[in-house]
Structure formats: C-alpha cells, structure tokens
Amino acid sequence: MTTSAKQGTASRAVKLRRWAVGLSILALSAIGGILAWRWVQDGERQQALRLAERGDFTNAEPLLKRVAERHAKDAPVARALALGYLSSDRLVEAETYFARWCAARPADPEPYEMRIKLWLRRSRITNVVDDARRVVELQPDNRKLRQQLPRWLLILGRFQEAESECRRFLHSWPDDPWVLLVQALLHQRQGRSAAAIPIADRLVREYPDFAEACVLRGTLYVEANQSDEAIPLLRRATAIQGPHRREALYELGLALEKTGQSREAERAMAEARLLLDQERFRGMADGSEGERRDYTIIEVRLAEGMLEAGQTEDALRLLRKILQREPDCAAAHRLLAAHYEKEGQPERAAEHRRRAGPTP
Amino acid sequence: MSRRFSHRHLRLGLASALLLAGAGVAAWHLLSSFPSSTQPDTEKAPVAKRVAGMPWFEDVTAASGIDFQHFDSTTPMHYMQETMGSGVAWIDYNNDGWPDLFCVQDGPVRPGAGSLPTSRLYRNNGDGTFTDVTRELGLERPGFGMGCAVGDFDNDGFDDLVVTYVGAIVLYHNEPDGKGGRRFVDITAKAGLHDSHWATSCAWGDIDGDGFLDLYVCNYVVPNLDHYPDCTDKQTGVRGHCPPFLFANVAHQLYRNNGDGTFRDISVSSGVAAAPAAPGLGVLMVDLDGDGRLDIYVANDLKPQYLLHNQGGGRFAEKGLMSGCGLAGTGNFIAGMGVQAGDLDGSGWPSLITTNFQHNPTIFFRNRGNLQFQDRSFPSGIGGPSLDRLGFGTVLLDADLDGNLDIAVANGHVDSEAQKKFGFPMAQEAKFFKGDGKGYFQDISAQVGSYFTELRVGRGLAYADFDNDGRPDLVFSHNAGRMALLRNDTETNNAWLRLELQGDGKKSNRNAIGARVEIEAGGKRQVHFIIGGGSYLSASERRLLVGLGAADQAELVTVLWPSGRKQVFHNLAARRWWRLHEGQEQGETVVPQKPRGW
Numbered sequence: 039m040t041t042s043a044k045q046g047t048a049s050r051a052v053k054l055r056r057w058a059v060g061l062s063i064l065a066l067s068a069i070g071g072i073l074a075w076r077w078v079q080d081g082e083r084q085q086a087l088r089l090a091e092r093g094d095f096t097n098a099e100p101l102l103k104r105v106a107e108r109h110a111k112d113a114p115v116a117r118a119l120a121l122g123y124l125s126s127d128r129l130v131e132a133e134t135y136f137a138r139w140c141a142a143r144p145a146d147p148e149p150y151e152m153r154i155k156l157w158l159r160r161s162r163i164t165n166v167v168d169d170a171r172r173v174v175e176l177q178p179d180n181r182k183l184r185q186q187l188p189r190w191l192l193i194l195g196r197f198q199e200a201e202s203e204c205r206r207f208l209h210s211w212p213d214d215p216w217v218l219l220v221q222a223l224l225h226q227r228q229g230r231s232a233a234a235i236p237i238a239d240r241l242v243r244e245y246p247d248f249a250e251a252c253v254l255r256g257t258l259y260v261e262a263n264q265s266d267e268a269i270p271l272l273r274r275a276t277a278i279q280g281p282h283r284r285e286a287l288y289e290l291g292l293a294l295e296k297t298g299q300s301r302e303a304e305r306a307m308a309e310a311r312l313l314l315d316q317e318r319f320r321g322m323a324d325g326s327e328g329e330r331r332d333y334t335i336i337e338v339r340l341a342e343g344m345l346e347a348g349q350t351e352d353a354l355r356l357l358r359k360i361l362q363r364e365p366d367c368a369a370a371h372r373l374l375a376a377h378y379e380k381e382g383q384p385e386r387a388a389e390h391r392r393r394a395g396p397t398p
Numbered sequence: 399m400s401r402r403f404s405h406r407h408l409r410l411g412l413a414s415a416l417l418l419a420g421a422g423v424a425a426w427h428l429l430s431s432f433p434s435s436t437q438p439d440t441e442k443a444p445v446a447k448r449v450a451g452m453p454w455f456e457d458v459t460a461a462s463g464i465d466f467q468h469f470d471s472t473t474p475m476h477y478m479q480e481t482m483g484s485g486v487a488w489i490d491y492n493n494d495g496w497p498d499l500f501c502v503q504d505g506p507v508r509p510g511a512g513s514l515p516t517s518r519l520y521r522n523n524g525d526g527t528f529t530d531v532t533r534e535l536g537l538e539r540p541g542f543g544m545g546c547a548v549g550d551f552d553n554d555g556f557d558d559l560v561v562t563y564v565g566a567i568v569l570y571h572n573e574p575d576g577k578g579g580r581r582f583v584d585i586t587a588k589a590g591l592h593d594s595h596w597a598t599s600c601a602w603g604d605i606d607g608d609g610f611l612d613l614y615v616c617n618y619v620v621p622n623l624d625h626y627p628d629c630t631d632k633q634t635g636v637r638g639h640c641p642p643f644l645f646a647n648v649a650h651q652l653y654r655n656n657g658d659g660t661f662r663d664i665s666v667s668s669g670v671a672a673a674p675a676a677p678g679l680g681v682l683m684v685d686l687d688g689d690g691r692l693d694i695y696v697a698n699d700l701k702p703q704y705l706l707h708n709q710g711g712g713r714f715a716e717k718g719l720m721s722g723c724g725l726a727g728t729g730n731f732i733a734g735m736g737v738q739a740g741d742l743d744g745s746g747w748p749s750l751i752t753t754n755f756q757h758n759p760t761i762f763f764r765n766r767g768n769l770q771f772q773d774r775s776f777p778s779g780i781g782g783p784s785l786d787r788l789g790f791g792t793v794l795l796d797a798d799l800d801g802n803l804d805i806a807v808a809n810g811h812v813d814s815e816a817q818k819k820f821g822f823p824m825a826q827e828a829k830f831f832k833g834d835g836k837g838y839f840q841d842i843s844a845q846v847g848s849y850f851t852e853l854r855v856g857r858g859l860a861y862a863d864f865d866n867d868g869r870p871d872l873v874f875s876h877n878a879g880r881m882a883l884l885r886n887d888t889e890t891n892n893a894w895l896r897l898e899l900q901g902d903g904k905k906s907n908r909n910a911i912g913a914r915v916e917i918e919a920g921g922k923r924q925v926h927f928i929i930g931g932g933s934y935l936s937a938s939e940r941r942l943l944v945g946l947g948a949a950d951q952a953e954l955v956t957v958l959w960p961s962g963r964k965q966v967f968h969n970l971a972a973r974r975w976w977r978l979h980e981g982q983e984q985g986e987t988v989v990p991q992k993p994r995g996w
Binding site: 071096127128129160161162163164194195196197214224227228229257284285286287289290291292295296300303304307310311316335336337369392 | 414585632633643644645700702719720724727728729730731757759761772774776777778781782783784785787818820821832
C-alpha cells in the first residue's frame with residue numbers, strides 16, 4: 039500500500055467516524071426530544087384527568103380530546119371523555135368514547151355498566167341488553183342488573199330470553215317482586231293468563247301498594263270479562279303516582295265502559311290521553327325528541343286534553359299563558375271558542391272565533 | 399487493517415442501530431399518535447333458500463318491465479311529505495282478467511319550472527310482462543301523489559280510480575276510448591269532489607246500503623311550508639323529520655255517492671267530522687260487528703285510531719277508545735300507518751292489524767264480537783319481531799294456500815337520519831308472518847325470498863294474483879326507490895279457489911264491498927270479507943284467493959251480500975276462478991282471456 043493510499047483510507051475512516059458520531063448525536067437528540075415531548079404530553083394528560091376528576095369537564099375537554107387523538111387506546115382518557123359527555127348530555131360524542139373505553143378494557147365491567155345509562159337515554163334497548171349481558175358475564179353477582187335484564191328483554195319482545203333470565207334470577211332471589219311481575223307479564227304477553235294470574239294475585243296480596251301489579255291484575259280481569267273485579271284494583275293503581283298511571287287509567291276506562299259507567303269511563307280515558315300528551319311534551323322539552331323551537335301547538339293540545347279530562351282551570355290558565363305570548367294564536371282561540379260555546383257563553387265564543395279567523 | 403475495519407464496522411453498526419432505534423421510536427410514536435381507525439361492521443344479509451311447502455317470493459320486477467321509480471323529493475328542510483312515500487294499486491281496468499298495476503308518483507314539495515313526474519299505469523300483458531299505458535289512458539298528471547283506491551262507483555262494470563294528493567283528490571272515470579279500448583277521464587269537479595288538504599289513504603264502500611260506493615278520504619296534517627318547524631336533533635345537530643303532533647289536524651272526509659255520478663260531502667252530517675281531528679294514514683271499511691252495516695276503521699298517526707261505527711242512515715259514532723282498538727293495550731298511542739282486517743283467529747269476526755312505529759309492535763286487535771277488541775299483538779307472535787321495524791303497508795294473504803291467512807308488512811323508517819339519531823337504518827327488511835288460522839303467527843321473513851332480507855324504504859303494499867296461477871303475488875312501493883314486484887313461487891300442492899263476487903248493482907254495489915264469504919272445504923271453515931281500502935295508500939285486488947289445503951273442492955260457499963241477501967253455492971271445484979253473481983244460483987267459471995300475441 040502506498041502512502042497516499044494509506045492517507046486516503048485514513049481520511050475515509052475519519053469521515054465515516056464523523057458521520058457515525060453525527061448520526062448518533064442526531065438519533066440521541068431525536069430520542070431525547072421525543073422523550074421530552076412525551077413528558078410534556080404526559081403532563082397535559084395528567085392535568086386533563088385531574089380536571090375531569092374535579093368535575094371541570096369544560097376545561098378538561100379540549101385537553102382530553104388532544105390526548106385522545108394521540109392515544110386512542112388510553113382507557114382513563116376515554117373514560118373521562120365518555121362520562122363527561124354523558125353528564126353534559128352530549129350523547130353522540132359520549133358514544134364514541136364509550137366505544138373506545140370498552141375496547142380498551144374488555145374485561146372490566148365498569149365501561150359497559152356505565153354505557154347502559156347512555157343507551158337508556160337514547161332508547162336503544164338492544165344495546166342496553168348487550169351491555170347488561172356483558173356486565174353480568176363479568177360480574178355474575180350484579181343483582182341490580184340481573185333484576186333489570188328480564189324487563190329490558192320483555193320490552194324488546196325477546197320473551198324466551200327474558201323468561202330464562204327471570205328463572206335464573208328467581209333461583210337466587212325467589213321473592214323479588216319486580217322480577218315476579220316481569221314473569222307474570224311474560225306469561226300474559228304470551229297468552230298464558232292462567233300462569234300470570236297466581237303470580238299477580240300473590241303480588242297484589244303481599245304488596246297492596248305495588249301499583250304495577252294492581253294494573254296487571256286489573257288488566258287480566260278486564261281480559262277475562264270480569265270488569266267488576268278489575269275496577270277497584272285499577273282505581274287503587276290510579277291513586278298512586280307514577281308512570282303506570284296512564285295504563286291504569288286506560289284499563290279503568292275500558293272496565294268502566296263494560297260495566298255501563300260510560301261517563302266515568304270517558305273521564306278516565308280523557309285523563310289517560312292527557313298523560314300521553316304530557317309524556318310527549320316532557321319528551322320534547324328534555325330534548326329526547328329533538329330540540330323544538332315552537333311548543334305552542336303542543337301546549338294547545340295539552341290544554342285541549344285538560345279540557346277533555348275536566349281540568350278546566352288548568353286548561354284556561356295554560357291558554358291564557360299562550361295568548362299572552364302569542365295573542366293571535368288561532369288554535370288557542372279556536373279551542374276557547376269551542377269551550378265557551380259548550381259552556382253557554384256565546385258572546386265570548388264568538389269573540390274567540392272572530393280572532394281565530396277562518397277554520398283551516 | 400482487519401482490526402481497523404472491524405472497529406469501523408462496529409462503529410458503523412452502532413451508529414446504524416442507534417439511528418434505526420431512534421427512527422423506530424419516532425415511527426412508533428408517530429403511528430401510535432394517530433387515532434385508531436375502526437373498521438365498520440358489515441353484515442351480509444343471509445341468503446334465503448326455498449323450502450318446499452313454505453311461502454316463497456321471487457323478485458321479478460326487472461323481467462316484468464315495471465320500471466317505475468318513485469321520485470326523490472328530499473330537501474335539506476326534511477319536509478314531512480318527503481318521507482311518506484306513495485301507494486300502489488292493482489286494477490283490471492280493461493276487464494281482461496289480468497290485474498294491471500297503477501303506481502302513484504309524488505314530486506317536488508315545492509314544484510318549480512320544468513317537467514314533473516307523474517303516476518304510471520302498467521297494463522298486464524298476461525305473460526309476466528307489463529307495458530306502460532299511462533299516456534294513452536289519460537292518466538298523466540303531475541302533483542304530489544299519495545294514495546289511491548279502486549272501485550266501480552257508477553256500477554258500469556269497469557273499475558274507476560281515485561288518487562289522493564297533497565292538496566287534492568282526483569276521480570278518474572274508466573270509460574270507452576271510442577276505439578275499442580279504455581281511457582280514464584278526470585271527472586273530479588263534475589263529481590263534486592274536493593279536498594284541499596293533505597289527503598292520504600282512501601277507501602270505497604257503500605255506507606248507506608243504496609248500492610253505490612261512497613268514499614272516505616283520510617287527511618294527514620296541515621304543514622305550513624313557509625313557517626316549517628326546525629326539527630333539529632339536539633344530540634346530533636342534524637335536522638330531521640318532524641313528528642305529526644307538531645302540526646294542526648283537520649277532519650277527514652266522507653263523500654256520499656248520489657248515484658248520478660256526483661258526490662256530496664257528508665263529513666259533518668255523518669258525524670265523521672265530530673271525531674277529534676287526527677292525522678289519518680290508513681283506512682278500511684268492513685262490518686266489524688255483524689250488524690249488516692259497513693264500519694270504518696282508521697289508522698291515525700300518534701292519535702287514537704278511529705272506529706267509526708255505522709249507526710245507519712249515513713250516521714257514524716266514533717267508538718275506537720271504548721272498543722279497545724283506539725290505543726295499544728298499554729294505553730299508548732299507536733303511530734297508525736297501514737291497516738288490514740280479516741278473520742285471523744278462526745272466530746269468523748274480522749280482526750284488525752295496524753302497523754306501527756319503531757320500538758312499538760304491529761298491533762293485532764282481536765275482534766271478540768260486540769265491537770270489543772283486545773290487543774293480542776304479543777301473544778299472537780306479531781308484536782315481538784315487529785319492534786325493530788317501522789311498519790307501513792300491510793296485506794293479509796294465504797301465500798301457501800294452507801287455508802290460513804298470513805301477513806306481509808312493508809317497513810322503512812321515516813327519518814333519513816335515523817341511523818345517526820336512533821341507531822336504526824332508514825331502509826329496513828320487510829316482514830312476513832305465517833298464520834296458523836288460530837290467531838298465532840310465526841315470523842318467517844328470512845325464509846320467504848331474498849326481497850325480505852333486503853334493506854328498502856318500504857311504504858305501499860298490495861297483493862294480486864297477477865299471473866293467475868292461483869298464488870297471491872305482492873307489490874311493494876318504496877320511498878324514492880323502485881317498485882318491487884314479487885311473484886309467488888311457493889312450491890305446494892295445496893289447492894285454491896278464486897272467488898270474484900259481483901253484486902247486483904242495485905241493492906248491493908257491483909264490487910260487493912262489504913260482503914262476507916264463508917267457505918267450507920275438507921272439513922275446514924274459513925270466513926273472508928270483501929273490504930274497502932286497507933294497507934297504506936294502496937289497493938289490492940278484490941278477487942278472493944282462498945287456499946283450500948288438500949281439499950279438491952269447496953263443498954259450501956255462503957255469501958252474505960251487502961244487500962243482506964244470503965246465497966249458498968255448492969261444490970265449487972278447486973283451482974278454478976269462480977264468478978258469483980248476486981241472485982244467480984250457479985257460479986260461473988272464468989278463464990282469463992289470452993293476452994295479445996299469444
């Protein structure tokens with residue numbers, strides 16, 4: 039090897055060494071930078087989670103979302119976002135993060151149990167059942183969910199599954215009145231009244247104020263053309279406040295009609311209809327049926343229902359409120375005209391008819 | 399040198415490893431920072447397989463030449479009209495024995511300039527194909543078409559047609575075209591018919607027993623397009639379909655046929671207008687309590703259903719709530735869409751079927767006699783499987799000719815954003831329930847043909863044996879979609895009997911709407927009714943197609959005509975078309991005319 043060749047080799051080695059050192063520094067800098075970046079981000083994540091934990095979702099949300107964008111499988115972040123959106127009534131956004139939370143923690147019952155609240159708010163009972171089944175699978179001693187599962191299956195019309203869940207539950211807790219009620223309802227829905235009756239009888243006997251049981255027993259009497267027996271039970275149920283009242287009033291109306299008490303029957307039916315309208319109005323007001331800007335027509339409907347149900351004062355108060363807000367509301371004037379006509383006040387009726395304008 | 403080179407290699411290797419590690423860390427970090435994409439679940443519809451003896455329907459739309467496409471009236475405003483669909487009717491307009499098909503068309507909610515779509519009539523060629531004859535028959539008319547009803551209102555022996563629109567009804571008289579054919583002439587104004595509201599389903603029936611068909615027209619809601627409510631969903635921020643209770647309602651209309659080609663609006667004098675105004679979507683006429691008078695049952699959307707009990711003398715009393723068929727069994731509203739009546743439990747009484755909204759069952763009101771009804775939706779087996787559908791049109795037919803009525807239902811959500819808002823698709827599978835004749839039904843939708851596993855926005859539904867092979871076929875209309883003609887290809891040896899009733903045209907209307915037919919064959923008794931209206935915006939054929947099972951004849955056929963006359967026909971051979979004339983002792987067998995070109 040000549041001297042010049044030796045020098046050339048040495049200079050290449052030096053160059054290579056320099057390159058290697060340079061690249062190593064670069065790589066180390068990259069790693070260091072990334073670690074520092076991650077450290078900063080981790081701080082942001084911790085801060086976001088702390089804010090969410092304190093209930094300050096407004097400030098936590100942007101931070102959480104930034105973290106979630108980077109780490110889709112970060113379960114605590116997905117949890118914070120899911121629960122935050124759920125409590126803020128932003129259900130569509132909550133659904134996305136519940137999905138992530140569940141995917142990140144498939145063996146943890148908490149995300150599935152919490153997601154049931156979301157599905158219930160969105161009236162997605164099929165999803166409710168799926169998640170309830172998952173929780174029960176992970177937590178076989180979850181009594182609360184096992185008690186509710188048969189009722190949800192009943193709502194979905196999945197009777198065989200509901201019956202099997204009832205049997206399983208009653209094996210552990212044989213005297214649970216709610217599950218016994220569902221079992222009786224399942225018999226009734228499938229045309230097995232003979233099997234439903236003893237259960238309903240037992241519930242009415244042991245829990246006289248169990249309104250839902252009274253409604254079921256009353257309905258079974260109505261179905262068997264034994265309206266006289268149905269009426270006292272249904273009256274008892276209507277005297278108790280709760281969501282069962284509408285059905286109780288409807289069945290009471292049918293029973294009263296069959297026993298020739300038509301006027302009372304009409305009154306019960308009118309009240310049942312009013313409750314239906316009120317349920318609908320509430321549904322709209324809480325946003326479950328979308329955001330409506332114009333409630334007037336619904337309010338007039340409610341007033342109409344009140345008049346039919348004999349709640350005249352309430353109806354007139356509501357109509358006055360509507361007319362204060364919208365003095366030209368034709369529907370309200372038409373209703374008032376009809377009311378005063380019936381009440382034998384033709385002048386007032388005529389005035390409202392005039393203000394209502396031509397009938398559509 | 400080798401040492402030097404090995405050192406160099408070592409250093410290079412280390413540097414490369416560090417570099418690769420750094421790049422790897424960076425790449426992993428960057429990749430893990432991207433949101434993970436989720437693969438949407440795609441669910442393939444199960445492929446149905448034909449089983450001998452089980453009902454089977456083949457979609458023959460393409461081969462039939464029926465190319466009707468329902469107009470897509472969608473706008474960002476989500477007007478209610480856009481989602482209601484239109485109906486379909488079977489009408490043998492030329493009396494050749496081959497049912498022809500009338501398809502109702504809608505249009506833009508706010509029509510602008512330019513050509514507008516129109517309803518279509520397809521003539522049945524008798525060989526499985528159809529030809530569009532709309533123009534030559536004079537049926538081209540733009541407008542937002544909704545429903546239709548078929549009936550021979552002037553008893554001249556040819557079926558006439560009434561079509562409802564948003565803001566109008568049109569009566570077409572079927573008359574000779576002077577060249578040996580037929581044509582339809584709009585005689586609405588001359589007949590004195592007028593409905594400026596949103597008319598939907600309508601039904602023909604002789605309500606006063608004068609031998610002429612009267613007309614009931616449902617009105618839906620009164621939307622104001624200039625002040626249309628903004629039904630934006632709070633959760634999704636998506637504007638959507640408004641519920642009917644946000645709009646005012648008007649009374650429905652009943653027109654009495656004067657017998658001279660004109661009609662008189664008797665909505666007020668008949669008591670129909672006294673019923674609380676409600677958004678009507680489906681209507682039928684049948685004698686529900688056996689008193690010899692046609693009653694009217696109306697499917698109202700989220701208001702109590704009407705049972706307009708015929709009091710005689712052209713008067714009606716609304717008894718829906720007190721009869722137990724105004725609300726669902728739980729006292730809840732029914733979003734009544736389509737409606738049907740038939741003896742579904744072997745009692746001899748016409749029970750009622752009403753289709754309903756998603757999450758609510760299709761309702762089966764069992765007729766217990768004495769105008770008392772019981773909600774048997776769930777015990778019957780219909781309720782459960784219908785909860786995840788939004789039902790519209792419905793028909794009763796004996797698809798496998800076993801002597802028991804089955805039920806078909808068209809389904810489809812009303813909200814194009816249903817998936818986003820509620821988690822349900824707008825397009826949904828139709829349903830088919832096989833009946834046992836005792837009031838119990840089995841959902842066999844997955845086994846009766848591929849159409850029943852396809853996602854469609856179903857609306858209208860009507861049946862007719864369009865190919866006269868003794869098996870009832872189906873036609874479905876779809877919102878903003880094509881018509882679907884389903885040929886019944888059930889493999890069965892069961893026998894059938896086709897009964898065409900012709901009233902005397904004097905005391906009974908010529909269509910015999912309101913007749914009750916009792917058939918005894920092979921030790922089994924069946925009761926059928928010639929009803930007016932039914933389904934959703936649609937009209938099925940009136941000829942009865944009765945499944946006889948293994949029997950080779952009907953020993954007794956007892957007809958109670960609308961006039962009150964009772965007639966018994968003996969030993970009617972199976973697999974024949976029998977025309978029974980009121981007052982004539984013997985039935986006449988009919989062989990459909992051969993189509994042109996045969």
